[in-house]
Amino acid sequence: MTMTLLEVxxxxxxxxxxxxxxxxxxxxxxxxxxxxxxxxxGESGSGKSVTxxxxxxxVEAAGGRIDAGRVSFEGEDLLSLSPARLRALRGGRIGxxxxxxxxxxxxxxxxGDQIAEAVRLHRPLSRRAAWGRAVExxxxxxxxxxxxxARDYPHQLSGGQRQRAMIAMAxxxxxxxxxxxxxxxxxxxITQAQILSLLAELRDRLGMALLLITHDLGVVAGVxxxxxxxxAGQVVEQxxxxxxxxxxxxxxxxxxxxxxxxxxxxxxxxLPEIPGLVPPLDALPAGCAFAPRCGRADARCRSAAPxxxxxxxxxxxxxxxxxxxxxxxxxA
Amino acid sequence: MSTRHPxxxxxxxxxxxxxxxxxxxxxxLLLAAAGPLLWxxxxxxxxxxxxxxPGEDAANPLGSDVMGRDLLTGLVSGARVSLMVGLVSTLIxxxxxxLIGxxGGYHGGRIDAALMRLTELFQTVPTFVLAVVLVAVFxxxxxxxxxxxxxxxxxxxxxxxxxxxLSLRGRxxxxxxxxxxxxxxxxxxxxxxxxxxxxxxxxxxxxIAHAIQTEAALAFLGLGDPNVMSWGTIIGGGREQxxxxxxxCGLSGIALVVTVLAFNLLGEGLNDCLNPHLRSQ
Amino acid sequence: MAGAGTLSAAPAARGGLPxxxxxxxxxxxxxxxIATLNFLILQLAPGDVVDVLAGEAxxxxxxxxxxxxxxxxxxxxVWLQYLRYLGQLASLDLGHSYRLNLPVRALILTxxxxxxxxxxxxLLLAIVLGSLAGILAARQVGGWLDTLLSGVTLLSYxxxxxxxxxxxxxxxxxxxxxxxxxxxxxIGASHDGLALLQDLAAHLVLPAVTLSTFYxxxxxxxxxxxxxxxxxxxxIRTARAKGAGEWRITLHHAFRNALLPMVTMxxxxxxxLLSGAVLVETVFSWPGLGRLAYEAIRTRDLNLLLGxxxxxxxxxxxxxxxxxxxxxxVDPRVAPRARRA
Numbered sequence: 001m002t003m004t005l006l007e008v009x010x011x012x013x014x015x016x017x018x019x020x021x022x023x024x025x026x027x028x029x030x031x032x033x034x035x036x037x038x039x040x041x042g043e044s045g046s047g048k049s050v051t052x053x054x055x056x057x058x059v060e061a062a063g064g065r066i067d068a069g070r071v072s073f074e075g076e077d078l079l080s081l082s083p084a085r086l087r088a089l090r091g092g093r094i095g096x097x098x099x100x101x102x103x104x105x106x107x108x109x110x111x112g113d114q115i116a117e118a119v120r121l122h123r124p125l126s127r128r129a130a131w132g133r134a135v136e137x138x139x140x141x142x143x144x145x146x147x148x149x150a151r152d153y154p155h156q157l158s159g160g161q162r163q164r165a166m167i168a169m170a171x172x173x174x175x176x177x178x179x180x181x182x183x184x185x186x187x188x189x190i191t192q193a194q195i196l197s198l199l200a201e202l203r204d205r206l207g208m209a210l211l212l213i214t215h216d217l218g219v220v221a222g223v224x225x226x227x228x229x230x231x232a233g234q235v236v237e238q239x240x241x242x243x244x245x246x247x248x249x250x251x252x253x254x255x256x257x258x259x260x261x262x263x264x265x266x267x268x269x270x271l272p273e274i275p276g277l278v279p280p281l282d283a284l285p286a287g288c289a290f291a292p293r294c295g296r297a298d299a300r301c302r303s304a305a306p307x308x309x310x311x312x313x314x315x316x317x318x319x320x321x322x323x324x325x326x327x328x329x330x331x332a
Numbered sequence: 333m334s335t336r337h338p339x340x341x342x343x344x345x346x347x348x349x350x351x352x353x354x355x356x357x358x359x360x361l362l363l364a365a366a367g368p369l370l371w372x373x374x375x376x377x378x379x380x381x382x383x384x385x386p387g388e389d390a391a392n393p394l395g396s397d398v399m400g401r402d403l404l405t406g407l408v409s410g411a412r413v414s415l416m417v418g419l420v421s422t423l424i425x426x427x428x429x430x431l432i433g434x435x436g437g438y439h440g441g442r443i444d445a446a447l448m449r450l451t452e453l454f455q456t457v458p459t460f461v462l463a464v465v466l467v468a469v470f471x472x473x474x475x476x477x478x479x480x481x482x483x484x485x486x487x488x489x490x491x492x493x494x495x496x497x498l499s500l501r502g503r504x505x506x507x508x509x510x511x512x513x514x515x516x517x518x519x520x521x522x523x524x525x526x527x528x529x530x531x532x533x534x535x536x537x538x539x540i541a542h543a544i545q546t547e548a549a550l551a552f553l554g555l556g557d558p559n560v561m562s563w564g565t566i567i568g569g570g571r572e573q574x575x576x577x578x579x580x581c582g583l584s585g586i587a588l589v590v591t592v593l594a595f596n597l598l599g600e601g602l603n604d605c606l607n608p609h610l611r612s613q
Numbered sequence: 614m615a616g617a618g619t620l621s622a623a624p625a626a627r628g629g630l631p632x633x634x635x636x637x638x639x640x641x642x643x644x645x646x647i648a649t650l651n652f653l654i655l656q657l658a659p660g661d662v663v664d665v666l667a668g669e670a671x672x673x674x675x676x677x678x679x680x681x682x683x684x685x686x687x688x689x690x691v692w693l694q695y696l697r698y699l700g701q702l703a704s705l706d707l708g709h710s711y712r713l714n715l716p717v718r719a720l721i722l723t724x725x726x727x728x729x730x731x732x733x734x735x736l737l738l739a740i741v742l743g744s745l746a747g748i749l750a751a752r753q754v755g756g757w758l759d760t761l762l763s764g765v766t767l768l769s770y771x772x773x774x775x776x777x778x779x780x781x782x783x784x785x786x787x788x789x790x791x792x793x794x795x796x797x798x799x800i801g802a803s804h805d806g807l808a809l810l811q812d813l814a815a816h817l818v819l820p821a822v823t824l825s826t827f828y829x830x831x832x833x834x835x836x837x838x839x840x841x842x843x844x845x846x847x848x849i850r851t852a853r854a855k856g857a858g859e860w861r862i863t864l865h866h867a868f869r870n871a872l873l874p875m876v877t878m879x880x881x882x883x884x885x886l887l888s889g890a891v892l893v894e895t896v897f898s899w900p901g902l903g904r905l906a907y908e909a910i911r912t913r914d915l916n917l918l919l920g921x922x923x924x925x926x927x928x929x930x931x932x933x934x935x936x937x938x939x940x941x942x943v944d945p946r947v948a949p950r951a952r953r954a
Contacts, residue, residue: 058853062845083858091856098854103847108869108945117865118855153945169855453646455881456933457926460888461906462650465922468910469658545773549892552775553910567776574779575787582783585776593771 005209006032006055006177011069013047013054015062022282024050024064026233029308032177037203037210039220039241041256042230045278048213051230052181055211056090074176092122095170099182101162105154111138111165112150118172137168141198160191164198171202178203179211184219196223217256221245229253232278232289239314249316252290288319296320343605350601353537356594364415367408375409375561376401386579397566397580398573407587410563414591417478417562418544424482425543426536429489434520434528436490437497444494451487459484463546467555474557477550481543492535496528530606537599541592548588563588636937640930647926648702651919652695658915677711707920712912717920720905727797728901732890734821739828740875746829747836748868754841762833769830774889778823778896785819792819795898820897824889828882832875839871846870872943880936884929 013025025047032038040048053059055071057078071078074093078086090096098104106114115134119125125133131150138146141164154162163183170178180199184192200223203210212224220227220241228238229252237250248254279289287304291297301319308317344350378401386395386403395403436447454462466480500506501524509523550556551564563584570580663681701708707717750759786794793799793816804812843849844867852866887902894903902921909917941947 056854058850061850061853087856087858089856090854096854098847098851100847104851106848106852106866106870108873108943117852117857121856155946166851169851172855449642449646453643453650456643456884456929457647457650457922458884458887458891458929460885461891461922461925464891464906464910465654465915465918468913468918469654469915471659541771548773549775552892553895553907555910567779571779574783578780578783578787581776581779585773585780588773588776589768589771592773593767596767596770 003034004031005034005036005074006211007070007072008051008055009070009072011051011054011071012067013050013059013064014067015059015064017282019282021065023067024233024281025054025069028069028230028233028235030228030235030238032209032211034176035203035207035209036226037200037212037224039212039214039224039227040230041214041217041220041227043278044215045281046230047233048215048230049181052096052179052211052213055179056094056096057086058096088122091118091170091175092173093175094177094179095172095175096179097163097166097170097181097183100186101159101166102154102186104166105162107154109153110150111152111154111157115150115165115169115172118169122173133172134168137171138165140171141165141168141202143168159187160194163187163191163195167195167198167202171206174206175208177209177211179213181213182215183212184214184216192219199223229256232284233281234289234317235308235315236290236318237314237316243314247322249314249321250290250318251294251296251320251322253316254322255293288317340605344598344601347601347604349597350605353594353597353599353601356590357598360411360591360594361415363408364411367405367411371402371405371408373402373405375406386583395577395579397570398577399569403566403580403583406561406566407563407584409561410566410584410587411591413474413557413560413562414544414547414588417474417481417547418540418595421478421481421485421543421547422536422539424479425485425539426489426532428482429486430493430525430528430532432486433490433493433495434497434525437494438501438516438520438524447490448494451490454484454487460546460549463550464553464555467550472550472555472557474560477547477555477557480550481546484546485539485543489532489535489539492531493528496531497524500524500527531603534599534603534606537595537602541595541599544588544592544595633934636934640934643930644702644927645699647923648699649695651702651923652698654919655698656691702923707923708916710909710914710917710920712909712914712917717917720917721902721920721924724900724902724905726901727899728887728890728894728903730817731820731824731894731899731901732886734817735824735890736828736879736886738821738825739832740879742825743829743832744836744868744871744875746833747871748840748863750833751837751840751844752863759837762830762837766830766834769827772826773892774823774827775892775896777826778820778893781819781823782896792816794819795896797900816899820893820899823896824886824893827889828886831878831882835874835878836868836871839874840867843867843870869943873940876936876940876943880933880940883932883936887925887929 008031009029011025011028012023014021014023016022028047028051030038030040040051042048050059050064053062053064054066055073055078057066059066066079069079073089076085076089078089081089105111112131112134115137116127116130119130119133120127123130135146135150138150143149143161143164149157149161149165154165157165163186167178167183178199183199184195187195196219199210199212202208210223212219214220224241226239227241227244229236229244229250231252237244237248237253244253245257248257279285279292285291285302287300287302288294288297288306291301294301298320306317306319309315344354378399382396382398386393389395393404397403397406432447432451436444463480463484466483467476470476470480497520506519506523509519514523547556547562548564548567551562552568554568556562556565556568566584567581567588570577570584574581663678705718707721709715710717710720713720746758746762750756750762753759782794785792795816797813797816798804798809799812799816840863846867849862849866852862857866890901891903891906893899894901895907898904902925906918906921908914909921
């Protein structure tokens with residue numbers, strides 16, 4: 001009975017560089033159901049943030065271009081929307097928060113004004129009413145003395161409070177989907193945990209879906225329903241968190257999980273190092289992008305890219321997936 | 333860390349602005365140098381009927397002013413004055429600024445604080461008004477103009493040199509020289525200044541441009557040397573018949589604009605060519 | 614991030630005195646420096662101090678000269694003369710203009726309002742039009758407006774203000790007859806109310822535009838590069854993700870931040886703006902401080918000239934303080950009431 005909220009299919013995004021166009025996303029597909037939390041994980045440079053920015057077409061202002069694919073949200077194709085309709089969705093049905101709350105907030109405007117702006121861009125409210133809504137939102141994200149904090153400027157808040165204010169802004173119009181692009185990376189460990197539990201609580205309370213972009217496996221374990229693993233601009237594996245953690249099928253996922261003890265995973269556990277380097281996107285190998293770092297790779301892996309099998313709750317793009325788990329689950 | 337730039341001229345010529353500035357400047361220099369040979373005569377002497385328009389008489393190709401003085405002769409004389417005043421006053425400003433900036437930056441502490449206060453003072457006083465006062469009090473002449481312009485133009489150079497010296501101070505080769513027991517003056521002269529010089533050269537080109545403008549403005553206000561025909565003098569005199577003979581002001585102003593433009597362009601070019609690490613911006 | 618102006622190297626909030634008072638106290642050494650500079654010029658000038666003060670060429674009678682020598686204490690050591698001079702300036706006594714037979718301070722104060730009017734109009738014009746040009750140029754880098762702007766900027770750095778003014782008179786008042794060529798009000802016309810304002814505005818247009826041209830170009834460049842730099846800023850992306858339109862992002866978010874470097878720049882340029890005003894007023898016979906300076910040059914009224922130098926330096930300091938205030942308004946980060954979170 002999963003109702004699909006967002007469906008990204010065969011998305012390709014490229015950026016102009018000095019040496020021509022560089023494909024950052026090379027065929028990304030995944031879906032999010034209503035109320036579901038999906039974690040998008042991968043090393044830096046794997047295309048996580050570009051995926052997030054492509055959904056709302058924010059890549060276009062940053063010099064990127066969506067070359068192919070479909071992004072459908074509540075039945076609408078975001079890639080062919082009119083500018084006005086797109087603006088209505090941004091901050092309306094889809095909210096978004098970013099990694100570095102200090103630079104993501106306008107330094108010369110009051111927190112309350114910035115939240116009220118998000119409200120007024122989508123709803124015909126008076127200034128006063130929008131300000132009231134902003135204060136209400138600040139208390140929703142559990143900022144103490146919200147009436148006072150609304151009058152503060154970003155530099156006057158702590159890092160955690162700033163991220164809460166960002167969340168308040170993204171929630172201004174009760175979005176059906178919240179995209180959180182590495183929301184805890186810039187914060188200290190204790191604040192990370194607080195922000196995560198706040199996100200989880202708000203998600204449950206408001207019934208929204210959450211797309212969590214992270215390189216932090218602890219975040220995934222604590223909050224997400226499903227996980228989508230990105231490598232070099234492609235989805236290599238996806239499925240329910242519990243199943244994948246118990247038995248990764250793709251050698252890359254396996255490599256990520258092997259180095260961390262799952263039973264002690266806490267937020268702040270970064271992705272472990274996997275031997276070898278991510279291949280540069282302008283010099284990808286002919287076959288599987290992971291083949292040069294993969295212990296299981298053979299001649300076939302080096303000559304042809306493994307396709308993602310269609311359908312199913314669990315998928316892995318690999319010619320030599322790992323065997324099913326032994327009873328008793330994954331042991332480190 | 334070499335200050336020699338064997339390919340500087342070539343780099344400058346291939347630099348769009350720097351090359352244009354250099355060529356313009358060469359043309360102006362050529363005119364200023366060859367002018368008296370090609371069009372001999374005293375710029376103050378009445379050589380034609382007054383207010384002869386340019387092109388009316390081949391003997392006075394650019395016409396004559398209100399007093400019948402040949403405009404071309406005047407413009408050539410003005411070019412010599414402008415270049416001379418610009419160069420010498422900038423030399424004064426560069427020496428003053430380098431000295432003040434280097435001593436302050438090297439010594440730090442109270443000496444630096446005092447010199448910085450002095451620099452700030454000169455940046456607070458409206459410099460043109462100060463130049464006016466200096467020239468008026470000490471009687472208008474080429475020498476007072478040069479001195480006054482030099483005295484008001486050094487703060488930018490001083491700040492630049494100070495910043496350079498501050499950044500050079502901690503470098504290894506300076507520390508090494510210090511350990512050898514090299515004296516302060518010698519250290520500044522042989523180690524620090526040569527390395528701080530390229531940006532001074534670049535900013536000096538802009539200082540020349542500004543000095544030329546200041547000289548013209550002083551002469552325009554009647555504070556020029558009464559024995560020397562400068563562009564500002566011609567414009568100031570042409571004001572009397574501005575509407576009937578606007579070409580007098582017009583042409584000398586264009587000469588001024590072209591010269592200042594040449595130094596500005598050259599300064600841009602030098603800045604880019606001498607500080608290659610800034611070029612990417 | 615320090616405040617605007619050349620004098621802002623002072624230590625940040627240290628408690629105790631209110632900021633404005635503390636700021637005013639910092640002005641004292643500057644005034645002291647300017648007074649010293651004036652005294653130095655007087656001492657180094659040819660002839661004795663009274664010759665200079667009296668405007669040479671016998672503007673004052675021998676009796677007044679003698680009295681002046683007495684009052685200035687020329688028979689006393691230099692340091693005493695210096696203290697006396699400082700004392701005079703401290704009580705804002707700028708001496709007497711023997712040419713015009715009026716106290717210098719009174720002369721300057723009557724000429725101040727036109728100069729302020731000219732400077733403020735030119736500055737506003739430069740800020741408004743410069744911002745507009747900068748914003749539009751930044752929207753299409755390399756477009757025709759951007760190319761035009763860089764050409765105009767290059768030229769405006771090279772064109773002397775006074776010459777630009779003269780050419781403007783030739784074109785707009787002599788040839789086209791659109792605007793008056795000089796003065797502040799039509800002589801002989803007894804306008805009142807709106808007509809007076811209109812007359813004033815018509816006389817103001819050419820001088821203000823002439824004076825503003827250079828700054829307009831500077832601000833346009835500054836806003837252009839600030840806007841381009843802000844283009845990739847994170848908070849701009851946030852605004853876009855909120856659903857803000859491009860114009861709203863440009864004006865409400867980017868430009869609001871691009872104002873900061875412009876305000877700083879305006880602080881640095883207060884002195885140069887005043888210098889420019891001297892020349893523009895001379896060209897357009899605008900009855901302000903600059904025109905007074907020109908008259909003082911013509912009549913070799915050196916004491917008046919020194920008074921103008923002293924007073925205009927004070928004016929620059931005041932403008933710097935005002936601009937610091939503006940900076941505090943536009944950038945909340947420099948406000949001292951930062952709350953510890």
